[in-house]
Amino acid sequence: MSTLLELKNITVRYGMAEAVRGVSLDLAEGEIITLIGANGAGKSTILKTISGVKKPTTGEIWFRGERIDKLSPEKIVARGIAHVPERRRIFPYMSVNDNLKAGAYLRKDSEIGPDLENVFHHFSLLKQRLGQMAGTLSGGEQQMLAMARGLMAGPSLMLLDEPSLGLAPLLVMEIANIATEINKQGVGIILVEQNAGLAFRLAQKAYVLETGSIVMEGDTAELLNDQRVKEKYLGI
């Protein structure tokens, strides 16, 4: 499997403070990897750096053999990276339909038909609420809309930032299943989660972050047996 995304020694600063220090990671085509860690460990910042919202202070980001860390967010999404942000951040005063159209903004109208069908297949309830104002949806529905919007961008890599936050366990399961299905269709996923159990269930590879640096990495199967991981992140 070829490498889809690679981060080389990324450091990100907010003013004088270093949020992320010396982070290197890679993701193969069609793989799911996860970044876990406590609040403020720098996980969301890494996603923002990949999608171009924040520029790294030092380091390189390579996507499909092309360097992208100096590109604008618009150019990055055009290359196939979709960012599903923390706390959903759907467009509240737009209809569900318009939110989906926003996801497909850069694409030709003639191409998005199949993707729309795909989205409705994964998120059937959205089909019934196309005209509804997105801000009036429940938390779980908004999370689905956020992911659907991401899918509409036709990505080969999806950045999922804490999709389980604030959701009931049943909904979390549903979203986990959808994520797995999306991945089976060939979309790589970087999952950022505080819910380590969910993260380990979905991902093949995991990186553990503490205060901006990677302290542990490896296949999730192995890490599940690691004592430190079990105590600190799985609560066992």
Place this chain on the structure above:
Amino acid sequence: MVSIKLRSNMGPLITIAILLVGLLLMPTLVSSYWIHVLMLMFLYGILAVSLRQMLILGQVSFAHPAFMAIGAYTSTMLVMNLGLPFWFTIFLAGFASGIVAFLLGLPVLRLTGPYFFLATFAFLEVVRMILTHYYVPFGGPMGIYNIPPPNPIGPINFSSISHFYYLILIVFVITLLFFYSLERSRFGQSWHAIGQSHLLAESLGVNVMGYRVLAFVIACFFAGVAGACYAHYMTHMSPMEFGLTLSVDCIVWAVVGGMGSVFGPAVGAGILTFIPQVFKSTAEYEAGLSAVIFIIIILFLPGGLISLPQVISRRIKKREDIVTSGGKVG
């Protein structure tokens, strides 16, 4: 260490000392026309410097001329109708403005950005309309004539323009000293912090609303005092003089002069009042020229005119660095 510090502080202090001596000697050096111009520069300087206190907070008040008017009309009416002495009414003028500022500020200072500006603008217009509409106490659109000069103190009877000059110069210097010590005081930086991010300041426990009200009351107090001086010097005033044009001018003076220092707005007010007087012949082009200057300053010298020495010295330093490092920097 201490001696080095003293030396680096001396530059600006010497400049100020020279300026002060020069200003004190002006009545003997120039004609009364230029003395008049200087006085306007001082009065407008007071307005600009006091407005800066609000601009630091990030709240653009368009109501400053209204508070100048409140001070002007208060002092005038107290002197002309009640016979109170100017030396008393000048303070009452300031207090009147301060009190109105307090009352206005309580509901309005909660607002930020455009809402605040629009509220102050609405207030400006309402004040102007009231002054224009009611002939009875305020003299209506023609305003008030024959405003008496301040009562004599000993040999100073205000028969000569230089008496007014020294009075306004003193008020101007006191204003500058006040705001300068405010800026350097222990809590002077709080205002800047609030201006950067009032949300952050609030989360740190700073009483944002308290600082805003304090700044507003102080700023408007000085505007009122300036108004009183203006009225008794000009001997005539009308509501038209306290309108939108002056509001915008105050902001322009503060920004063009530079908000980084207390003296910036005074420099801006001074230069922008002075230059049109020098180039009288090009009066028609004055509006366009000042607009263009304003635009250039915003784009290329955002720190204002007062930051010019710094910018130049930084450029010189950069060139020196390039030279001494053999053509390579960074």
Place this chain on the structure above:
Amino acid sequence: MELTFFLQTLINGIQMGFLYVLMALGLTLIFGIMHVINFAHGQLYMLGGFFLWWLFAIHHVNYVLAILLSVIIVAAIGFIVERFLLRPIRDQELYVMCMTIALGQFFEFAARTVWGPLDKAIPPVLPGIIKFAGVAITYKRLMAVVVGIALVTGLYLFIQRTKAGLAMRAVEQDPEVATTYGMGINRTYALVFSLGALLAAASGALMGTIMVVNPVMGTAPMLKSFMIIILGGMGSVTGAIAGGLIVGMMDSFFSSLFGIDIAYIFVFVVAFTFIIFKPKGLFGRG
């Protein structure tokens, strides 16, 4: 109050209201999406009127073509302003405000210098009056209303049904997320400012057709527009429409009944009250 007087005042109010709406729409879009208070808005309105006069009265360009050209020219001016004068200082609110103030002063100076300070009349277009039910409205004013309605409808469709409009709405609601889906801020801001300028120019051109043009004609309508968007809700399109019509009618009724001065004060007092007690206005949000 007599019925005919009431109806006449109402018609006048609606007609003026639509011109206010056009201007307020431009102002509210620029504020809602770019978070900029455009102090040059009144001068863009004025330039719309002047270019129409210059093309139609001086160069005898066909009236319809002249209006189209004048709004396009002003929109282009808006585009250049945003790209070269606003973009560099975009993140500093105070300086952007100062920049638009300076631009307004410059445009007024330029108009006065190039065309002179006197009123210019626009030659009669569609002369004649239509009368019904005892009220009268000139064809000119009727045309202004029709054009106003057409523009507002067109704008609504543009915002709701086109991709560019979608980008405008997205950037307004969440600029950071919008950029991650390809809806760039640079392009959207350029569009919004040009569109705002276009609407102001249209209002000015129509007003000029009905009355006169002069270099200072923009200040009062701009101030009124500020009050309108406070009333309607800053950033709200519906609010600008409702606010414009309401203020148009308030103006008409108060002027007829109590005189222009009182009408002016009343609008300010209402706006002031709204700022204190209902800063979001009638339709504002977020």
